[in-house]
Amino acid sequence: MTLIKTVTLLKRRRGDNDVEFESLWADVQRSSVALNSCYTRNRFKALGLRGEEFPFDGIATRNVIGATSHLFERELAISDSAFSFSFEVESETIKHGDGALKLVILSKRNADLTPVGFRSYWRDVHGKLTLDQTQFSTHLRAYRQNYVRPGSFRRLDNGEIPGNRAYDGMMEMWFDNFDGMKAAFQSEQYKTVMFPDEANFITRGFSIAFVADELLPNLTEIR
Secondary structure (H helix, E strand, O other): OEEEEEEEEEOEOOOOOHHHHHHHHHHHHHHHHHOOOOEEEEEEEEEOOOOOOOOOOEEEEEEOOOOHHHHHHHHHHHEOOOOOEEEEEEEEEEEOOOOOEEEEEEEOEOOOOOHHHHHHHHHHHHHHHHHHOHHHHOOOOEEEEEEEOOOOOEEOOOOOOOHHHOOOEEEEEEEOOHHHHHHHHOOHHHHHHHHHHHOOOEOOOOOEEEEEEEEOOOOOOOO
């Protein structure tokens, strides 16, 4: 099942501390529940496995089900609009399930791939390859691929988008805990099969990752 979602990469306003930002962001989510819009907050918890910088304070996702302009205005009011971005995705679940720990990775497609080619390879080749690697998939509880819709990526203040911020895909993976996630990515099958295959569809050096606290609203979330 394909879901259309809006994603916002949020950088808090200058002068706001973590506590202030969290309170304001929680108010946006509470507003979404009243509007019957499925809004999920992904708060920064830890860096990705390779320790790369994560330049945002969190990622919000919401189903495109009306009242989205109101939610966007609320997000705009709590963020630094010059360093925050929004885009639409077509979201597909590769493996259904649930897990206590969530890993999010944003990536750019290879320059020689069209958006359709990028989606096709990631889903039909690399996605299947991932599930076939038992040393990895035995730790993987759920897996979702989100493909950025062409032309939807924008900076919240509508300024020019830096080349290293125009992402084409957002991966979400769930594990039981940090140990399970580390075991998956340190497995021989990841190192010798999955990691080399990533070069066939994503641009090395432009991916960013973080471990998230996923805060769901009081609505059913399809995974």
